[in-house]
Every structure is written in C-alpha cells, then in structure tokens.
Amino acid sequence: MRSILVVSPESYPSELAKEHTFLGPELPVLADAFDRVVVVPQQLEGARASLPRGVALDETLAHEVRGLTSLQLALHAARTSLVAEDIARRRQLVANPVAMKRLIAFAGRAHHARQWAERWLRGVDPRTRVVFYTYWWGPTTTGFGLAKRKNVKVATRAHGFDLYEERHTPAYLPCRVRSLSVLDALFPDSDKGREYLEAAHGHRLPDCETFRLGTAAPGAVTAPSTDGALRVVSCSMQVPVKRLPLLMSGLAAAGRREPTRRIEWTHFGTGALQPELEAQAVREFPGNVSVRFGGYSTQPDLYRWYASNPVDVFVNVSQSEGTPVSVMEAVSFGIPVLATAVGGNPEIATSRNAVLLSPNPTAEEVATGLLRFTESSTQSTLRPGSVEVWREKYDGARNLGAFVHRLQTLLR
Numbered sequence: 001m002r003s004i005l006v007v008s009p010e011s012y013p014s015e016l017a018k019e020h021t022f023l024g025p026e027l028p029v030l031a032d033a034f035d036r037v038v039v040v041p042q043q044l045e046g047a048r049a050s051l052p053r054g055v056a057l058d059e060t061l062a063h064e065v066r067g068l069t070s071l072q073l074a075l076h077a078a079r080t081s082l083v084a085e086d087i088a089r090r091r092q093l094v095a096n097p098v099a100m101k102r103l104i105a106f107a108g109r110a111h112h113a114r115q116w117a118e119r120w121l122r123g124v125d126p127r128t129r130v131v132f133y134t135y136w137w138g139p140t141t142t143g144f145g146l147a148k149r150k151n152v153k154v155a156t157r158a159h160g161f162d163l164y165e166e167r168h169t170p171a172y173l174p175c176r177v178r179s180l181s182v183l184d185a186l187f188p189d190s191d192k193g194r195e196y197l198e199a200a201h202g203h204r205l206p207d208c209e210t211f212r213l214g215t216a217a218p219g220a221v222t223a224p225s226t227d228g229a230l231r232v233v234s235c236s237m238q239v240p241v242k243r244l245p246l247l248m249s250g251l252a253a254a255g256r257r258e259p260t261r262r263i264e265w266t267h268f269g270t271g272a273l274q275p276e277l278e279a280q281a282v283r284e285f286p287g288n289v290s291v292r293f294g295g296y297s298t299q300p301d302l303y304r305w306y307a308s309n310p311v312d313v314f315v316n317v318s319q320s321e322g323t324p325v326s327v328m329e330a331v332s333f334g335i336p337v338l339a340t341a342v343g344g345n346p347e348i349a350t351s352r353n354a355v356l357l358s359p360n361p362t363a364e365e366v367a368t369g370l371l372r373f374t375e376s377s378t379q380s381t382l383r384p385g386s387v388e389v390w391r392e393k394y395d396g397a398r399n400l401g402a403f404v405h406r407l408q409t410l411l412r
Contacts, residue, residue, distance in 0.1 A: 005034040009135040014046040028052040073108030082107035106174035113143025137162045145182025153410040155185040160322030187211040190344030214396030220307040222333040229262040235326035238271025250366025255289035268294040313373040332390040336382035352385030
C-alpha cells in the first residue's frame, strides 16, 4: 500500500520559521521514506524557502486560519465538546477570562483543523496509509487526531511552550486529555519532557518516547581565548523567559570582581527587548565589559562565526527550556556551557561539559559561574566533553534516522 506523510509545522517553509533548522534536513530523508510527503504549514509569514524534490506544499490550511476571526473561532468551538470537557475537569476555568479565551481559541482551531483534515482525506484512496506529523503539540494536532479514520495515524513532537503548562499564565494548556486520547505517538525532545508527561498524565499517555533533535556536524572546533579575555556567547530570542537581563547583571558582576580582565559578550538573536538591553549595558557594565548584538543569524552564518572566532563559554540562563538548539550548536563546536538546571538543559549541559546553575540563580551566582571559565583546567576538561555529549546525544544525522524509522513503524 502507498504511504503519505503530512508534515504540519508552524510556518515552515518560511525562511523565518522556528523549525527551519530541523525540517530542512528532515524533509529529504522523509521523502525517501514515504511515497509522498506534503508540508501543511499552520501560518504564513515571510518569504517562502524552497522545498526538496518530492515534497509538496499545501498552504490551504494556513490561508484559512489567517482568515479566522475570534467570532468564527468561538462558533467552531461551540460545535465541539472540547470546551465542555475541559470545564468539567477544571471548573475553575470559568472564573478565569484568560484561560477561557485560550480554551475557546484552541477548541476553535482544533475543530477547524479537523474539518480541513476530513476534506483533505476525501481525496485520498482509503487504502493509502497516512501519517499526520505535527512539529508542535497544539490545536492542529488535536484536530488531526479527531479526523482519524482507518489507516490514518497521528504523531507529534513536543518541545517547551507546547509541553510545560507552567510556562503559561495561568498555568494551563487546553484539551490535553482529549488530545492524548486521539494521538498514536507523542515524541518529547528530552527525557525531562517525557518524565513530566508521565507524572502529569500517566495511564492516559499514548506511545510516548524521547526523540532528541540534533544539529549537523560542524566540521570544526572553536578555539578558546589565548589573550586572557573571557569571551561569552549566547543565542536566543530576546524574550523574558530567556532572562537576558539576569545574564547581563552577571556579566557586570564578573567584570567588577576582575576589573583587569576584559569580558566580551556576543549575543545572537533579536526581539523587542533590545532597547532595554542596550540601556542596561550602558547603565551596568563596567569599562572592562563589552557587548555586541549580532542580530538574527542563519545556522550557516553562525557556524562560520564559531569556526573563526574564539569562544570560552556559551551561556543559557533561561527560566524554562525544552532542549535548546543553540546549546546543541555550541557543544558541537566543543564550546563549554554555563546553564540553568531547567527543562532539558541538564541533559545537554552535564558535568562533562558544563557548569550547571540552580534554576533561579542570582547575578552573583552567574558571575561565579562565568569566572570558572577563565581557569585553564575548566577549559581543558570541559571542551572535549562538549564534543562527546554532542556525538552521543545530538548528532543530527543519527537522531533523524532513528526518528524517521519510528514514523515508518506507524504505518504497520
């Protein structure tokens, strides 16, 4: 029997899509594993990137979603039992307008995705085996699951904001129980995520297995500084959960402790917080601490930068994480890590390659951690460890092969 894989990311193949780093390498391998691969983005933003041969693009879902109003979402939600089911489980929802708005929007999107999938499946030979694979666990995942019929399976990855309820205010993600009931497979990207799901949902879980993401082999190793400076790199969107102001206060404290040492911080990534961060640098940084905001960088550009510039430590002080792509990229180049012990960070930032901070460190604790990387013994021990951790857990080619094989097993 023929097989079709429907891949539904957030906005890929937009060049600005969060999934660009991973789905780009995934799609050619998926095209070889399935008779037909169709990419169905949920949003349209930015210029379209090219797709590999054998992969089709269907933008009808995204066009329809873009046209949905709040009223239409509410009407869609009213046609499902999703809202009533969640309220029955959490009666306190009705007293929280933010939670109710989130629930209605989710249920409306899920119902719309169900309708879209049912229409799409009418054009597919019922003997054809179909796998719907969503990159993020959200309303589209649930809608596809509700549209299932014989010879149709639904699987999703799960990362951070789509997995951990406490990352939201209020701490609530809609329709988890119903979504789990219609899923065939759920793939968190860290053991921490899998353990979180097991603790929260236990017997309700479908087939749940950790499948880590990974990055391409860099073909180079980044050198440490040789002139006594401490060169620090971070890479993330400039959003509150990344706690960049905390990192900056830590850099300032480190500079005050060692006033004769030059500390150079480079941050890759953009966001609305940049004016505030620039003002904080002027306000807090002593004369021996400097910052360079590198802006948005593609992975090839970032790899070239790592290959040609010394880096002593990569820093992630996030409040919550899945498993950061940025850390995978850094450790592949042999860069040691300073990270908070949250989410999947302890799986990639281990005693072999990192200094791990508490989940909520002070600026002084961050400073102490940073200055550990001025010691030659720290560099000589942790840099080889970063390469080892990457090879064992985050080799993109190996992880992708295992994941694609797992998707194929859903066809059986």
